[in-house]
Amino acid sequence: MTDTQTLLKRAADHLTAAACLTRCDDIPSSHAVAGVIELTRAGIAPGALEDVGPTPGPASTLGRLHAALAALDTIGPLDGPPDLLAWSWQVADLIRILEARKAAQP
Numbered sequence: 106m107t108d109t110q111t112l113l114k115r116a117a118d119h120l121t122a123a124a125c126l127t128r129c130d131d132i133p134s135s136h137a138v139a140g141v142i143e144l145t146r147a148g149i150a151p152g153a154l155e156d157v158g159p160t161p162g163p164a165s166t167l168g169r170l171h172a173a174l175a176a177l178d179t180i181g182p183l184d185g186p187p188d189l190l191a192w193s194w195q196v197a198d199l200i201r202i203l204e205a206r207k208a209a210q211p
Contacts, residue, residue: 123170138199148188171200
């Protein structure tokens with residue numbers, strides 16, 4: 106496995122963990138957000154779900170999303186897939202949405 110593949114897999118594993126953590130939230134939109142996280146994961150590393158195992162990392166959804174974004178940002182623009190920037194933007198947007206949702210909670 107190349108460095109790029111390893112980083113893509115790491116990002117996908119963090120996104121899988123983030124989706125699981127999100128489903129445990131008591132916020133009404135949690136399942137919808139988890140679904141978007143899972144779709145993003147599938148776009149970053151299609152078919153990698155069968156390889157998912159325990160991935161050390163932060164114990165929060167936002168922490169996992171930041172870890173996934175850090176892994177994606179480590180990949181050189183010419184080393185990753187052509188849509189790498191779009192997936193990085195998607196993860197960054199998920200972070201923004203969840204931070205806004207957290208700030209709006211009483």
